[in-house]
């Protein structure tokens with residue numbers, strides 16, 4: 294235990310840097326994917342042929358091992374192997390594959406009677422989309438967002454294997470020092486804590502913006 | 512007035528839902544579209560607010576083609592009650608009711624305040640306003656659906672099977688409520704149902720549709736019962752239509768016998784104030800089984816005649832004093848004349864229509 298404190302005292306700033314970098318690398322892709330998934334999910338929901346192509350592509354992306362994707366991307370993009378952009382793009386692709394599907398599922402789950410009622414009340418399409426359709430799809434969409442966030446937090450650690458920052462660096466450090474435990478434990482605890490905090494935050498947001506989903510319980 | 516002029520709707524898959532429909536819906540009245548499932552009632556209704564575009568023909572509201580205004584504006588001026596209520600699950604009852612006024616630019620505060628009043632108008636307590644729709648019973652949701660459609664005070668109200676998802680007792684309440692509201696508001700209402708009894712109860716005029724929205728008959732409920740246009744209508748209208756039709760016939764013109772009249776050895780006995788006590792005969796006092804007063808219809812009177820041991824219904828004035836008797840033979844006479852008059856009127860209508868057309 295004291296070894297861990299010692300390690301933190303001497304390497305505190307590098308641990309902090311790793312943590313901050315980890316947060317960035319994990320959350321930026323979710324944010325980008327979320328913004329992209331809304332229009333894409335809407336297309337998938339709306340057009341049957343698009344659905345087929347998109348969902349198949351999504352499944353294929355998901356089966357590519359993350360390490361392979363990280364090594365493949367520099368070749369495709371012409372970036373350097375150590376460029377964090379690779380991680381951001383790789384994780385955005387994974388998140389997107391997941392979020393497009395859940396967004397479409399969420400939109401599919403909205404009762405068509407309610408949408409027809411909105412049209413009959415005199416909603417124009419854009420307003421109906423943002424104030425009726427999207428809010429009603431939110432419970433499912435946010436569930437997808439939770440999964441994507443937690444998955445990203447753990448996948449960023451893989452990036453350390455090819456020498457890119459994040460808490461994974463602490464693991465590689467530990468292994469380099471002949472299985473020296475303190476950095477490994479710190480990396481593990483922090484990444485688990487990060488996943489939990491992110492999850493709790495999303496649930497809080499979910500409860501805040503969809504109070505109706507818990508009302509009635511029928 | 513809403514006019515359908517040769518309206519046809521053919522869906523892309525070739526289904527003809529409505530074929531060459533021409534019909535006039537009167538202002539300030541309840542017009543009911545009734546017919547079996549799939550005959551095109553919803554399609555016909557939704558072409559009025561352009562949720563569905565006709566393949567050919569046109570629809571006019573007070574002389575203006577519905578295509579002459581942007582869809583959203585047109586719809587904000589037409590109340591719509593969708594089957595199954597279709598409330599917004601993510602908005603409170605108040606915000607649901609306030610929907611159209613808010614779309615029209617009324618401030619949310621103001622819209623909510625009038626929504627609260629409207630809730631009471633449709634028979635709901637205003638403190639249900641802060642609930643979400645999932646926290647209401649089916650009947651309450653239907654009422655909110657009606658309130659939402661009325662919120663912007665539109666002159667026209669379209670209702671698609673508004674009461675089909677609730678049990679018979681609640682449905683009865685809601686129908687009564689609608690008639691009461693309509694008495695105050697005088698909207699032009701088009702209501703779709705597959706329940707002929709609902710159509711007869713609510714409609715000032717009833718359009719009976721067969722498959723393909725073929726208009727089988729368009730008439731007042733009493734005429735529908737008395738003179739169905741064909742076998743399809745008469746089978747839809749069902750049994751006892753003669754008796755049910757008496758409900759629309761005023762009992763005022765019936766011949767009365769004086770209260771002292773002896774019927775088949777029975778005489779009406781009155782108390783000191785002149786109120787009926789029972790029928791006095793050789794076997795003692797028999798019950799009157801009820802009385803009727805001014806404004807009663809022939810169905811009520813017939814029922815009393817059937818139940819009375821004397822075969823006579825007792826009429827009372829506003830103080831409950833007996834002031835006349837309807838005997839079975841006088842009732843029969845009135846019923847007979849009634850049906851002859853109706854047939855004559857219908858034939859006259861047809862002649863006039865033929866001459867006009």
Ligand SMILES: Nc1ncnc2c1ncn2[C@@H]1O[C@H](COP(=O)(O)OP(=O)(O)OP(=O)(O)O)[C@@H](O)[C@H]1O
Pocket residue numbers: 522523524526527528547548549550551552553554555705
């Ligand atoms: N979007 C559509 N595409 C193709 N056919 C349709 C479509 N909507 C309705 N129809 C068909 O048109 C016909 C009339 O449908 P409509 O919904 O108007 O009937 P309805 O009288 O309201 O029936 P119900 O009492 O069951 O509600 C039906 O045969 C139906 O299958």
Ligand SMILES: [Mg+2]
Pocket residue numbers: 552553554671
């Ligand atoms: Mg229908």
